[in-house]
Amino acid sequence: MPVTVTGRSARFDGVCTVEEALPLLEFLRNSVDPEVDLSSCTWLHTALVQLLLIAVPQMAALPADPVLARWVTPVLTPATTAAVGQNRNFDG
Amino acid sequence: MPTLLERFIPEAREHLETAATGLLKLEQNPSDELLVNEVFRAVHTLKGASGLFDVPGLTRLVHAGEDLLDAVRSSLITFTPDIVDALLDALDRVSSWVDALERQGRLPDDADGVSVEFANRLRAWLPNVDVTPAADTQAAPVPLDWLAELPEADRTEAFAEIVAGGAPLFAISYTPDEGCFYRGEDPFNLFPQLPGLRALRVFFREPPATLSETDPFHCGLAFRALVAQPRVEIEHLFRYVIEQVAIAAVAPEALIIPAGPADGEAADPEFLEDARRLLTARDYPGLRTAIEAWRGMSAGRAWPLSISHWLDAVLAAPLPNATWALALLDCLATGLVQPIGPPATTEISAPAVVTASGTALDLTPEKPMAARILAEQRRIIAMAEAAGPPARRVAAVEATVSHLLASLGWSLRAGELASAAAEAARGVPARLLGLITVLENRVEAAVASPAPIPPSATALLAAAADQPAPAEGTQHARVLKVDQAKVDTLMNLIAELVVTKNGLPFLARRAEEVHGSRDMGREIKAQYAVIDHLAQEMQRAIMDVRMLPVSDVFERFPRLVRDLARRLNKRIELKIVGEETAADKTIIEALGDPLLHLVRNAIDHGIESPEQRLAAGKPEAATIQLKAFQERDQVVIEVSDDGSGIDPMAVRLRAFEKGMIAEDKVDVLSDQEAINLIFLPGFSTSEEISDLSGRGVGLDVVRAAVEKFSGQLMLSSHKGEGTLVRLSLPLSMAVARVMLVEIGDALFGVPMDGVAETVRVPRSRIHRVKRSEAFILRDAVVPLFRMHTLLGVPRDEVEVDEEAVLVARIGGGLAGVIVDRLREGIDVILKPLEGVLAGIRGYSGSALLGDGRVLLILNLKELL
Numbered sequence: 023m024p025v026t027v028t029g030r031s032a033r034f035d036g037v038c039t040v041e042e043a044l045p046l047l048e049f050l051r052n053s054v055d056p057e058v059d060l061s062s063c064t065w066l067h068t069a070l071v072q073l074l075l076i077a078v079p080q081m082a083a084l085p086a087d088p089v090l091a092r093w094v095t096p097v098l099t100p101a102t103t104a105a106v107g108q109n110r111n112f113d114g
Numbered sequence: 115m116p117t118l119l120e121r122f123i124p125e126a127r128e129h130l131e132t133a134a135t136g137l138l139k140l141e142q143n144p145s146d147e148l149l150v151n152e153v154f155r156a157v158h159t160l161k162g163a164s165g166l167f168d169v170p171g172l173t174r175l176v177h178a179g180e181d182l183l184d185a186v187r188s189s190l191i192t193f194t195p196d197i198v199d200a201l202l203d204a205l206d207r208v209s210s211w212v213d214a215l216e217r218q219g220r221l222p223d224d225a226d227g228v229s230v231e232f233a234n235r236l237r238a239w240l241p242n243v244d245v246t247p248a249a250d251t252q253a254a255p256v257p258l259d260w261l262a263e264l265p266e267a268d269r270t271e272a273f274a275e276i277v278a279g280g281a282p283l284f285a286i287s288y289t290p291d292e293g294c295f296y297r298g299e300d301p302f303n304l305f306p307q308l309p310g311l312r313a314l315r316v317f318f319r320e321p322p323a324t325l326s327e328t329d330p331f332h333c334g335l336a337f338r339a340l341v342a343q344p345r346v347e348i349e350h351l352f353r354y355v356i357e358q359v360a361i362a363a364v365a366p367e368a369l370i371i372p373a374g375p376a377d378g379e380a381a382d383p384e385f386l387e388d389a390r391r392l393l394t395a396r397d398y399p400g401l402r403t404a405i406e407a408w409r410g411m412s413a414g415r416a417w418p419l420s421i422s423h424w425l426d427a428v429l430a431a432p433l434p435n436a437t438w439a440l441a442l443l444d445c446l447a448t449g450l451v452q453p454i455g456p457p458a459t460t461e462i463s464a465p466a467v468v469t470a471s472g473t474a475l476d477l478t479p480e481k482p483m484a485a486r487i488l489a490e491q492r493r494i495i496a497m498a499e500a501a502g503p504p505a506r507r508v509a510a511v512e513a514t515v516s517h518l519l520a521s522l523g524w525s526l527r528a529g530e531l532a533s534a535a536a537e538a539a540r541g542v543p544a545r546l547l548g549l550i551t552v553l554e555n556r557v558e559a560a561v562a563s564p565a566p567i568p569p570s571a572t573a574l575l576a577a578a579a580d581q582p583a584p585a586e587g588t589q590h591a592r593v594l595k596v597d598q599a600k601v602d603t604l605m606n607l608i609a610e611l612v613v614t615k616n617g618l619p620f621l622a623r624r625a626e627e628v629h630g631s632r633d634m635g636r637e638i639k640a641q642y643a644v645i646d647h648l649a650q651e652m653q654r655a656i657m658d659v660r661m662l663p664v665s666d667v668f669e670r671f672p673r674l675v676r677d678l679a680r681r682l683n684k685r686i687e688l689k690i691v692g693e694e695t696a697a698d699k700t701i702i703e704a705l706g707d708p709l710l711h712l713v714r715n716a717i718d719h720g721i722e723s724p725e726q727r728l729a730a731g732k733p734e735a736a737t738i739q740l741k742a743f744q745e746r747d748q749v750v751i752e753v754s755d756d757g758s759g760i761d762p763m764a765v766r767l768r769a770f771e772k773g774m775i776a777e778d779k780v781d782v783l784s785d786q787e788a789i790n791l792i793f794l795p796g797f798s799t800s801e802e803i804s805d806l807s808g809r810g811v812g813l814d815v816v817r818a819a820v821e822k823f824s825g826q827l828m829l830s831s832h833k834g835e836g837t838l839v840r841l842s843l844p845l846s847m848a849v850a851r852v853m854l855v856e857i858g859d860a861l862f863g864v865p866m867d868g869v870a871e872t873v874r875v876p877r878s879r880i881h882r883v884k885r886s887e888a889f890i891l892r893d894a895v896v897p898l899f900r901m902h903t904l905l906g907v908p909r910d911e912v913e914v915d916e917e918a919v920l921v922a923r924i925g926g927g928l929a930g931v932i933v934d935r936l937r938e939g940i941d942v943i944l945k946p947l948e949g950v951l952a953g954i955r956g957y958s959g960s961a962l963l964g965d966g967r968v969l970l971i972l973n974l975k976e977l978l
Contacts, residue, residue: 040295040298040300040331043295043330043331044330046330047325047328047330050325051325051326065303066302066303067300067302067303068290068295068299068300068301068302068303068333068335069295069330069331069333071302071316071335072322072330072333072334072335073328073330075316075318075322075335076322076323076324076325076328077325089306090306092306093305093306093311093314096265096314097314097316
């Protein structure tokens with residue numbers, strides 16, 4: 023499973039498709055103070071981005087994947103945009 | 115390297131040509147299935163290719179044509195001349211749009227409306243008439259006011275990139291359809307696939323439902339992005355959802371939006387004054403230092419700080435734009451938001467490939483793009499294996515791959531792609547997939563090594579060791595399509611060489627006369643002979659390249675004759691003979707208009723109505739013949755008809771009525787002389803002015819055009835039997851041969867084709883007739899003119915026993931011109947007089963001599 027739930031924490035692994043939307047919604051609805059770990063996520067489907075934007079869970083770890091770090095991280099954590107905006111060596 | 119669009123344009127013209135020619139033939143023979151298929155294929159391919167570009171109007175119209183042809187092909191409707199008319203009209207329109215695309219890189223503004231109108235007209239013929247206007251996918255202008263919402267850091271960086279000469283920027287606004295997840299779309303992830311993505315904003319269209327109410331499969335997001343990448347590539351990525359996407363070009367200054375609230379507080383006037391002074395002095399480094407210092411003192415307020423960063427960005431450009439900098443300083447001075455550039459709104463129909471900054475799409479640095487296109491083709495083929503008749507998809511793949519090859523400047527063995535595609539269409543895609551693999555490997559290699567890939571077909575296929583050799587091993591003649599301008603450049607260079615070599619004899623003479631070295635002179639002359647020979651060979655070779663068949667001009671006439679005949683209710687058959695005769699491109703192009711006038715005249719004035727013809731005992735259908743052939747170094751075109759011919763008496767009377775000839779001349783003129791009067795400006799025998807001809811312009815234009823290219827025009831006609839017009843023009847004309855003459859101290863040239871002969875005339879044989887002079891040349895009186903008088907050159911009154919006379923052919927007669935000395939004939943490149951010299955009469959141009967002197971070429975006709 024690309025999204026594994028352990029207690030109040032959900033861990034995203036590799037390619038996370040629209041299939042994960044229902045389980046993720048379930049998790050976000052039922053957890054108190056949910057937390058997500060995107061560190062090893064390499065693809066985040068729009069539906070999942072949308073859910074994370076609605077629920078605004080704690081970010082336990084931001085994506086390590088350079089493309090996600092450049093484009094997903096600023097969307098999910100608007101406050102840190104400026105800091106992350108400096109890191110952009112992926113598109114060579 | 116030609117861009118995709120540059121490749122598309124000639125190709126589109128070819129398809130249009132094929133379709134139009136096919137349609138005309140079909141009209142004669144409506145049941146010819148091969149022809150229907152040929153026309154259909156041309157239109158279908160054109161539609162497919164046009165889909166690669168931002169030309170919705172064109173694609174829509176071609177699509178309508180394709181549907182109509184498809185209905186004809188499947189015998190749902192039968193062909194009528196009216197359908198042919200409608201289709202030809204549509205093709206004409208498309209053709210004019212292709213011209214517009216070539217000129218401006220986009221369709222005319224009214225294209226969309228016209229396209230709907232024409233398409234409906236075409237669709238009206240379809241069996242199930244469905245004239246509901248096609249959904250207008252053309253979006254309204256894209257407002258770009260949301261640019262401010264993009265992160266400032268991203269905007270600054272994008273700005274810095276574009277002012278430093280980076281790729282042009284496009285703003286994308288994408289509002290996916292709410293149910294898109296169900297169709298497997300993943301809107302957000304499209305964006306990171308754009309290597310040129312520079313800024314991205316994701317937001318909810320409407321305030322989102324709460325977590326407990328939200329439907330996870332309902333897409334409520336919308337996206338706005340800034341992309342530095344050619345528009346076609348963006349459109350390609352978004353091609354499945356293109357109607358949900360608005361793309362607009364972004365001018366760099368539209369990005370300059372200082373962040374933070376404008377606080378209405380003016381900045382330190384001393385700093386501003388200093389800054390403006392530095393800006394006026396173009397002291398950009400100084401200004402940047404001043405800004406840096408000022409920033410240090412005024413830390414704290416967000417807005418001025420942001421402005422100062424923008425000033426930095428503007429000034430950091432290789433060529434800073436002072437207007438923008440000044441506007442930013444004004445912002446600081448007033449503490450208010452000031453407009454930086456023009457309003458930040460652009461039309462969505464911004465040029466597709468050629469952008470505002472004139473940068474054309476070029477795939478060279480972006481081979482990965484090619485890789486993606488190829489991967490996409492692979493996917494489409496896989497689709498074809500699973501679902502439905504694969505033929506159409508394979509055709510699309512074939513077209514895309516060939517476009518890609520063309521744009522990369524690569525080629526495959528002739529027929530290789532087509533036969534692989536044919537196999538794939540029959541359900542055996544292995545070979546086509548193999549080809550794509552080969553190409554993918556090549557693309558990868560090209561990315562890895564910046565060295566250009568040898569564009570040879572064999573090199574490409576050498577990698578395809580596992581590929582079966584094509585069954586038909588025949589090697590087709592390889593045709594290289596080259597931009598005409600390149601050939602012209604080459605020709606100009608060769609022509610310069612031809613002229614430059616003329617300097618060698620001068621050099622040889624100097625070696626002999628000045629340096630006294632005869633050996634050296636002889637050697638130079640020997641070298642000259644070799645270079646001369648080579649130059650002439652080169653010239654012949656390049657002339658050959660520039661040779662075009664006259665079919666290039668003839669091919670428009672079947673259509674023209676058909677249309678005019680239908681309009682005038684005449685029955686006309688057009689015969690074309692010798693269309694393969696070739697002549698230089700300039701000549702072929704120059705022939706177009708004169709021929710058009712002649713054919714129109716023949717149809718309008720020459721050919722009688724079917725009733726008149728039957729009454730005169732002629733076949734009901736008239737014949738117009740266009741015949742081309744080569745005669746020595748001339749190309750001859752004859753336009754003949756079997757119509758009513760020209761009545762010499764009517765011409766005489768008409769010319770007299772119009773005051774073109776005196777009364778006493780009416781009877782004296784021979785019939786042939788009378789007929790030639792119709793070439794006089796303003797002559798027209800037609801009673802009515804029709805929109806075809808008869809405006810009194812026409813034949814004199816023909817004569818002028820032909821004479822401009824040193825051609826000749828001859829007309830013969832017999833009343834009741836028809837008319838024949840004969841144009842003869844030189845085969846080529848880049849290098850002209852002129853005869854050098856000395857007049858006073860100066861050297862002039864006289865075009866050789868106007869020189870009949872040169873003679874020396876003893877003074878005693880020059881007769882004075884009143885104020886004019888003349889001499890007898892073989893029992894004919896030839897008028898004499900003194901060039902000194904004509905040119906106003908003083909002449910040393912040295913008594914000479916005989917005069918050097920150049921006898922020139924002028925307007926059918928001979929005239930003698932007295933010069934000081936007659937010299938040799940040489941080859942020159944004739945350049946027309948330009949600029950302030952353009953209006954000077956008496957000269958037809960100038961040329962450069964081998965020793966660097968400028969030679970003026972006399973136009974005797976104008977002088978005498």
